Amino acid sequence: MTTGGLVDRQIGFFGALREAGLSIALSEVLDATRALGVVDLLDREGLRAAYAATVLKRPAHRPAFDALFDLWFPPVVGDPSARSADADEDGPGEAGEDGPADKEALRGRLRDLLLEGDEEALRRFARETVRELGRADTAPGRQAWFSYRVLRGLSPETLMASLLEAMLAGQVRGGMAEKVARQTLSERIRSFSEMVESEVRRRLAEDRGPEALSRTAVQPLAEQVDFLRASRNDMAELRRQVFPLARRLATRLTARRRLGRSGRLDFRRTVRASLGTGGVPLVTHHRPHKPHKPELVVLCDVSGSVAGFAHFTLMLAYALSEQFTKVRAFAFIDTVDEVSRFFTPGVDVADALSRMSSEASLVWFDGHSDYGHSIEQFAARYPDAVGPRTSLLILGDARNNYRATAVPTLRALVQRSRHAYWLNPEPQAYWGSGDSATGAYGDVLEMVEVRNAVQLEAFVQRLLPT
Amino acid sequence: MQQSQFASPADVAERLGAAGYLTDDAIATTVFLADRLGKPLLVEGPAGVGKTELAKAVAQATGSALIRLQCYEGLDEARALYEWNYKKQLLRIQASKDGESWDEVHDDVFAEEFLLSRPLLTAIRRTEPTVLLVDETDKADVEVEGLLLEVLSDFQITIPELGTITAARRPIVFLTSNATRELSEALKRRCLYLHLDYPGAEREKAIVLSRVPEIAEQLAGSLVSTVRALRSLELKKSPSISESIDWARTLLALGLDTLDEQAVRSTLGVVLKHASDHERATSSLKLN
Numbered sequence: 001m002t003t004g005g006l007v008d009r010q011i012g013f014f015g016a017l018r019e020a021g022l023s024i025a026l027s028e029v030l031d032a033t034r035a036l037g038v039v040d041l042l043d044r045e046g047l048r049a050a051y052a053a054t055v056l057k058r059p060a061h062r063p064a065f066d067a068l069f070d071l072w073f074p075p076v077v078g079d080p081s082a083r084s085a086d087a088d089e090d091g092p093g094e095a096g097e098d099g100p101a102d103k104e105a106l107r108g109r110l111r112d113l114l115l116e117g118d119e120e121a122l123r124r125f126a127r128e129t130v131r132e133l134g135r136a137d138t139a140p141g142r143q144a145w146f147s148y149r150v151l152r153g154l155s156p157e158t159l160m161a162s163l164l165e166a167m168l169a170g171q172v173r174g175g176m177a178e179k180v181a182r183q184t185l186s187e188r189i190r191s192f193s194e195m196v197e198s199e200v201r202r203r204l205a206e207d208r209g210p211e212a213l214s215r216t217a218v219q220p221l222a223e224q225v226d227f228l229r230a231s232r233n234d235m236a237e238l239r240r241q242v243f244p245l246a247r248r249l250a251t252r253l254t255a256r257r258r259l260g261r262s263g264r265l266d267f268r269r270t271v272r273a274s275l276g277t278g279g280v281p282l283v284t285h286h287r288p289h290k291p292h293k294p295e296l297v298v299l300c301d302v303s304g305s306v307a308g309f310a311h312f313t314l315m316l317a318y319a320l321s322e323q324f325t326k327v328r329a330f331a332f333i334d335t336v337d338e339v340s341r342f343f344t345p346g347v348d349v350a351d352a353l354s355r356m357s358s359e360a361s362l363v364w365f366d367g368h369s370d371y372g373h374s375i376e377q378f379a380a381r382y383p384d385a386v387g388p389r390t391s392l393l394i395l396g397d398a399r400n401n402y403r404a405t406a407v408p409t410l411r412a413l414v415q416r417s418r419h420a421y422w423l424n425p426e427p428q429a430y431w432g433s434g435d436s437a438t439g440a441y442g443d444v445l446e447m448v449e450v451r452n453a454v455q456l457e458a459f460v461q462r463l464l465p466t
Numbered sequence: 467m468q469q470s471q472f473a474s475p476a477d478v479a480e481r482l483g484a485a486g487y488l489t490d491d492a493i494a495t496t497v498f499l500a501d502r503l504g505k506p507l508l509v510e511g512p513a514g515v516g517k518t519e520l521a522k523a524v525a526q527a528t529g530s531a532l533i534r535l536q537c538y539e540g541l542d543e544a545r546a547l548y549e550w551n552y553k554k555q556l557l558r559i560q561a562s563k564d565g566e567s568w569d570e571v572h573d574d575v576f577a578e579e580f581l582l583s584r585p586l587l588t589a590i591r592r593t594e595p596t597v598l599l600v601d602e603t604d605k606a607d608v609e610v611e612g613l614l615l616e617v618l619s620d621f622q623i624t625i626p627e628l629g630t631i632t633a634a635r636r637p638i639v640f641l642t643s644n645a646t647r648e649l650s651e652a653l654k655r656r657c658l659y660l661h662l663d664y665p666g667a668e669r670e671k672a673i674v675l676s677r678v679p680e681i682a683e684q685l686a687g688s689l690v691s692t693v694r695a696l697r698s699l700e701l702k703k704s705p706s707i708s709e710s711i712d713w714a715r716t717l718l719a720l721g722l723d724t725l726d727e728q729a730v731r732s733t734l735g736v737v738l739k740h741a742s743d744h745e746r747a748t749s750s751l752k753l754n
Contacts, residue, residue: 025655031503038502039475039495046475049495053658059510059645062661117667176727176751180688183695184667239700244645251646276552351746 006036013072016214017055020064021221024055031055044075064218067198071210071217074202076127102132103153111159114188115166122188126195129154134200145203150196156189223453227309227425228397235308238453239315245453246319249460263287294391294418294464296324299378301396302362303333303369309425310395311353313456317393318343318352323464328385331356332374335364338382371396371437372404379409386413391463392420394445400437407440414445422447423459470502471528471595471638478527487516487523488673496660497524506618506639508603508654511662513644514706520662521599521640530595530638535585537606543613547623549582576627586617589637596637603653604643611653614641619656664697665707673707678714688725689714692751696737699750705737712736727753 010032014024032054039050048069056065106129113122133153134145160182167181205213222237230238269285298317300310314329321327331339337360342352364373378385386392392413414420422441424431428449431438438447450456472478478501479494489497497520500507509517525532535546543549555575562571583591589598600614617623621633641657643649665673671690675683689710697704705713713736722729731753738744747753 023651027655031505031658034503035499038499043475045491046495049475049492050499052492053496053499053507053660056661057654057659059661059663176692176730176753179751180691180695183698184691187694187698236700243702247646248648351742 006041007033009072010036012211013051013068014055016068016072016210017065019214020061020068020218022055022058022061022065028055044073047073060221060223067201067217067219068210068214070198071201071205071213074205075123076202078206106132107154107159110154110156110192111163111166114156114159114163114185114192117184117188119191122192123195126192126199130196130199130203134196134203145200147193147197147200150200151193156192160185160189223457225453226427226451227312228306228451230308235312238312241453242312242315242319245457246316249320249457249464250323252461263289293323293325295387295389296327296393297385297390297417298327298329298393298395299336299374300329300331300394301333301369301371301374302331302357303367305369305399306395306397306425307357309450312453313393313395313423313450314343314353316456316460320460320464325389330378330382330385331360331362332371332378333362333367334370334373335362336374336378336381337361368401369396369399370403371398371400371441372406375406375410375413379413386417388416388418390417392417393463394420394422395425396422397424397426398422398431398437398441398447399435402435405437405440407444410441411444419463420445421459421463423450423456424448425451427451471530472498472501474498481527482520482523485523485526486676487519487527488669488676490665490669493520493660493662496658500640500658501638503658504636506641506657507660508641508643508649508657509660509662510643510645512664512704512706514708515662515664516707517640517642517662518599518601521597521642524638524640525597525599528595528597528638530597531592532597532599533585533589533592533637534599534601537600537602537604537610539605539607541606541610544584546584546586546610546613547617548584548587548625550576551580551582555580578628581625581628586614587623587631589639590617590621590623590631590633592637593634595635598637598639600639600641602644603641603649604646608650611650615652615656618653664694664704667691667694670694670707670710674710674714677711678718681714681718682723685717685723685725686714689717692725692730693737695751696747699746701738701743701746702740703738703743709737 014029014032018024032051035050035054036047039046041047048066051069052062052065056062109125110129113125129150130145130147134147134150136144136146136149163185164178164181167185168177201213201217222234222241225234225238263286266285266287270281270283273283273285274281296317298314300314302310310331317324317327317329327343328338328340329343330336339356339360342356342359364370364377422445424438424447426436426449430436431442431447441447448459450459472481475491475494475498478498479489482489482494482497496507499505509520511517522532524530558575558580559571581587585598589596603611603614618639621636622630624630664670667690670693671683671686674686674690675681678686681689693705693710693713713733716733716736717725717729720729720733722733730751731748734744734747734753738747
């Protein structure tokens, strides 16, 4: 270690982990310290595993843990290949100072390494290329390191065509083999980019100390990412979590329902159980309450700005559909259409969503959100949708482009329903600003801020009765 | 504390390998720590990545007996810890002679003889090396976690009539969970934690080859990369390692030696168990 002792370093590391949202109890710190006493400290992966085993208790925190571990316990210090010229690196990269001419050679080596898929060699190569291409002298005596310079210089994605050619080696193109090869290669390219980024962070950390970088090195958890700001990757990650989330919610609900034992006496089970105690019914058994299952009607804005949120919520609603007697979904942009028909049981929800956006007729006038017209249309065309057993959910940011709001119609709908909620993916601070009609709608029904998956989960738990 | 079973993480890797379980750095180190620090190990991960297998392999590698507590909804003390053999006690009372005093009968009825030992108590009382596996902890009710706390932190069980029984020899404890619900912080804090995920391509290939040694290496390689491609799709249920192994066996049984579209299409049911997953895989892997 370059600075301070191992214990200081560990304390700094745990501090950064806590800041990233891990809760590390004192007993876990002690465990980790005891673990250090029995593992080989020179084996870096062993050390990582020891820390992971003792302080990391949720898989969702793993990426943050890894990024921070790399910062606080870097694999190398400084520039190992430059300092010791004997290094087993075989490379034209060693020789050249002259930049651009080398780029093609580097690309050639990257291509070979990606084809081989040897992680360790790729990591060494990432280290080398960051040294070659990633540095920029920002001010005299100060350096900065940039991953985009490396990735742009090498542009690994553009190697795909030639890599595919080499990997398939004359097999038929276009079929499954290509698909699989493409998948394997893009996985390797992604892991190479990650290696470059982590190497850049290491270099920066050497200059400025790990504390300075800890905060930026950690990506927020997918479930805490704002729906409105989620990138495509975030949305894909979220969609992958829909089914586990639905399963978790369902288990929790059944557990909650079981806890209340105030149902009617189950005579048969009570008598049967009393046989074990000589015919004396010491313990009474009760029938479970028949749970009230609401009918769910989801009316969602699927215009560009909030589509991601609507899709995620619809997926969750259908994943939970056995908790409801019936789920009906209506989508609108400036007019409304029922989209339940795309969500028949067993159908792939992601497919259903893409069919919904291509086949349902949601645009009437100009394709900008029009809540007023949509609500009027909904009330007029589907008068039977909302009844006394219905929970009505409206999803959208209520940004109405300064059009009519149709508040009286909505009020009538809300009065007819059992519950009605408006889920708004915008931060509450922005409500009512600009063309947002939250004020008008908020008077009619309860508006709930649902910015991320965590808040959505909390809301669904509230919605489903015990 | 008694001597540990393993000398180093490398030793763990080697002996588990001999028992047919291929480890990686993280698994070997974590198992080593669990053994060395005498702490229970909570293993979490998707279904079919070899959580239960790990416990079995450790039992085999150390020559210990495996005691298994399968958790389910409604599991209670009587099934997990111990129970008094009520019927036998009743017999004893009925058979007692007239002259016997209440105290004598009382002491007699609550003796070892009438105790039915359940997995947790059994594991604690054993003097030979033991591996205790608490399987699918997340299926049990929250109260069971409370029950486990005493057992797992101090390795002792209190039976009111007999007093506290302390472990003669600490078992190696594994808890597994599919994460259908979050386990309590208190339980997690007392355990070491290992998240088992789908393995890397190299390791998965090695696992398939070691479990199905008859399969050609080439075929195993393309099988693994196909499975990985399937996992990258948004499926309801991603194929697990055990399903990869099943798939390898299936291909072998059918005498297929290359994994082309035809072969995948006809055997997809081995790895994917939902109709919608089938459709999705067929369309995105261009099987038709």
